[in-house]
Amino acid sequence: MMLLTQVTDTAQKVIDTVNRAIQPVTTPAVPVDDLRFGDLLIKGGWVMIPIGILAVLGLVIFFERFFTIRKASKDESELMRQIKSSITAGKLDSAVAVARNSNSPLGRMLQKGLLRIGRPIKDIEGAIENVGKLEVSKLEKNIGILGIVAGIAPMFGFLGTISGVIKIFYDISKTNNYSMDVISGGLYQKMITSAAGLTVGIIAYVCYHILNMMVDKVILKLETDAIEFIDLLEEPSR
Template identity: 45%
Template sequence: MFLLLQTVDSSAAAANAPAKIKLFELLAEGGVIMIPLALMLVLAIAFFYERLLVIKKASHVDPNFMNIIKDHIVNGNIQAARSLTKNTDNAVARIIDKGIQRIGKPIESIEKSMENVGRLEMYKMERNLNIINVVAGMAPMFGFLGTIIGMVQMFYEINSEGKFELTTIAGGIYVKMITSATGLIIGLIAYVMYSYLNTQVDKAANKMEVASGEFLDVLQEPQR
C-alpha cells in the first residue's frame, strides 16, 4: 500500500513538474528582432577570425631576424639584408626594408620613412576592428528595443481585450526579456573579441617599435 501511494505521488509530481524549454525554442520566442541579433553575432565572429589571422601573420617575427639583419648591416652586406626583408612577410620586415632602402640618408629621414610604413602596417591590422566594436555597442541596444516593442504589444493586447491575468503578464514579460538577454550576451562576446584583438595589435606595435629602435641603433653605431 505504501509503495502504491509513493508511486502515485511520484506520478503526480512528475505531471506537475514544469516543462523544460529547449534553447532554440526559447530564442525563437524573441521574435523578428532575433534575426538582426543573429546576423550581428555572425558578423562579429567572422571579422574576429579574419582580423586574428591577419594580425597573427603580420606580428609573427623570427627571434633571429633582427640579429641576422644587424650582422649583414655591420658587415656591409646591404643586399643580403634587403633580400631577407623582401622574403619575410610580416610588418617588422617591411619596416626594416624601408629603413634599408634609405641607408645613406640622414637618420631623421630614415626614421620618418620607417614611421610612415609603421603607421600603414597599423592601419592594415586595425582595419575592420571598428565593426566588432559597433556590434558590441549595438547588440544590447537592439535587445532592449526588442523588449520595449514586445512590452508595448503585450500591454496593447491587454488593453484591447480587457484581460488582466498575472500568468499572461508574467509569461509575456519573460518572453520579451529574451531579446535583452541575447543582445547583452552578444554585446559582451563582441566586446571581449574587440579587446583581445586590440591587445594583439598593441603587442605587434611594440615589436615594430623595438625592431625599429634596434635598426636605428645599428646605423648609428659607427658614429659612437
Template identity: 40%
Template sequence: MLYTQADSLAVAQDAAANAEQPVEKTLSIWELLTSGGLGGQLIMIVLGILFFVAIYIFIERLLALKAASKIDKSFMNQIRDHVVHRRFDSAKLLCQHTNSPVSRLVEKGISRIGKPLADINTAIENAGKLEIYSLEKNVSILATISGAGPMIGFLGTVYGMVLAFHEIASGGGQIELDVLASGIYTAMTTTVVGLIIGIFAYISYNYLVVKTDKIINQMEVTATEFLDLLNDPV
C-alpha cells in the same frame, strides 16, 4: 464483483489525481528565440547577423595578429651583420622572406640607406602607420557591436512589452496571466541575446587590442634598434 468495483474506483482515483497535477511546460531554445512575433524575429535576425560578424572578425584578426607576431629572434642579428658588411641586397632579401610588420619596416629603412637619417626615420614612421592601420583593420567594428548588441536587444524587449500591454488594453484588462507572462519572457529574450553578443564582442575587442599593442611595441623597438645601427654600424 466487489473486488472489481474497488479496483475500478482505485483506477479512477489515480486518474483524477494525475489529472490534477500541473503539466510542466517546456520550451526549446529555438521556440524561445522565434516566438516573439514578426518584429521580435526581425530583431533576432539582426542580432544573429551581428553575432556571426563578431565571430568572423575575431577569428580573422586573431589569425592575422598571430601571423604578424611571429618573427625569428635572430632576425635583427642577421640584419646587423648584412648592414655592417654593406650587403644591403641580402638584407632586403631577408626582409622579403620574413613576412611580418617588423621586417617590412626594416626593409623600408634599408631602401633609404644613403639618405639623411631624418628621412629614413620619416620613411619608417610612415610605413609603421600603414602597418598599424592594417593590424587594426575591422577591429573597431567589434567595439560597435559590443555597444549596439545590448541596445538592439533592449529595443526588442521594449517592443515586446508594448505588445504585451497592448494585449491588456485590447482585452479590457481581462487578459490571462499566463499569456502576459509568455509575452514578457519572450520580450526579455532579446535583451539576454543582445547582452551575450555585446559581452562577447567587448571581450574580443579588448583582447585584440592587447595583441595589437604588443606587435606595435615590437615594431617600435625594432625601428629604434635599426636606427641605432645606422648611427653606429660598427
C-alpha cells in the same frame, strides 16, 4: 453478534469517508515540454534577427583579426639577426632580400629603411615610421566594428524589451484578459531579447579590448626592433 458486526462495518465506513475527505486534493500533473534553445530564439521575435547578425559579424571579425594579429606578433629575432649580419658584412642587397622575403610588418618596415641607406638618419627614421603606421592601420582594420557591435547590441535588446511590453498591452486590450497565458508571449520577447542583446554586447566588448591589447603589444615590439635597426645604422658613424 450480528448487531455488533453491523455497527463495526458502519464505523469503518465513516472512518474511510473522513480519511478521504481530509486527503489533499491533487490534480493530475500536466506534462511540460522541455524548452529548447531554438524555441527561445523564436519567442524573442523579429529583434533576434539583427542581434543574431551582430553576433555572427562580431565573431567573424574577432577570429579573422585574432589570427592576423597573432601572425604579425611572431618572434622576429632571426630576421633581425640575419639583417644585422648582412649589414655588418656590407651585403646591403642581401639584407633587402631577407627583409622582403619575411613577408611581415617588421620586414616591410626594415626593407623601406634599407632602401633609404645613404640618406640622413632622419629620412630613414621617417620612412620606417610611415610604413609602421600603415602596418598598424592594417592590423587595426575592422576592430572598430567590434566596438560598434558592443554598443548597439544591447540597444537592440532594449528595443526588444519595449516591443515586448507593447505586445503585452496590445494582447490585453484585445482580450480584456490579464491571465498569464495572454501576457506570456510579450514577457518572453522582453526577457529573451534583453538577455541576447546584453550577451552579444558583453562578448563583443571583451573581444574588442583583447584585440586592442594584442595590437598594442605588436606596436611596442615593432618600435623596439625599429630602434635597434636605427642604432645599427648609426654604429659606423660613431
